[in-house]
Amino acid sequence: MPGVLPDLFDAPVQPPARVALGEQAWLLRGFALPHVEALRTALRTVLRAAPWRQMRTPGGYTMSVSTTNCGALGWTSDEQGYRYTPRDPLSGQPWPALPAALQALAARAAAEAGFDGFAPDACLINRYVPGARMSLHQDKNERDRTAPIVSVSLGLPAVFLFGGLERTLPTARYGLLHGDVVVWGGVDRMRFHGVLPLRPGVHPVVGEQRINLTFRRAGGAQPLHSGG
């Protein structure tokens, strides 16, 4: 029966649109692709007010990523520790506002992963150049840990490490591509995670770098939804 079997074998292999990283943790492949231009425009606006800087860790090391923030609260690190601040310590000004389009994207991704009503008040933006990495850590500076974390990747591919609730537990590795979104919350909210050193390359849209935006609820509890 010509024409039957060849169709089966010729079908392109589609990567799964959603990959379960845990009970309440998902990798949403390409979820941000329709919003890349909005993300890049927002990033340019944020950078004019709050340029990249390499923060120092409490232990006195300089982080390999460059960082900025937008939203009511911005994540900051220096010799005094890790914390969220309402103002950019470089300028003394409030962090640039979180653009509505980005807030909506983060809320949609969270809902897709089972977390309705996500209202981020902080967006940490990290820039990785080749060799830059993020060591294994837990996100624990946020007051509201009932809200998930939504992480959007742009540019060069990276290897994301997703571990357990103890640093020593084994980590799984996931390739993160331009436009991918990872969401973790609930029972997976406190899982250790990190990024291996970025390999050199040139991304056709973003160039020789990777940009990661993580949306969080860093201040008080999420607004209550009245429903209906």
Ligand SMILES: O=C(O)CCC(=O)C(=O)O
């Ligand atoms: O760059 C990433 O994919 C993860 C970033 C991260 O772990 C963080 O900002 O806490």
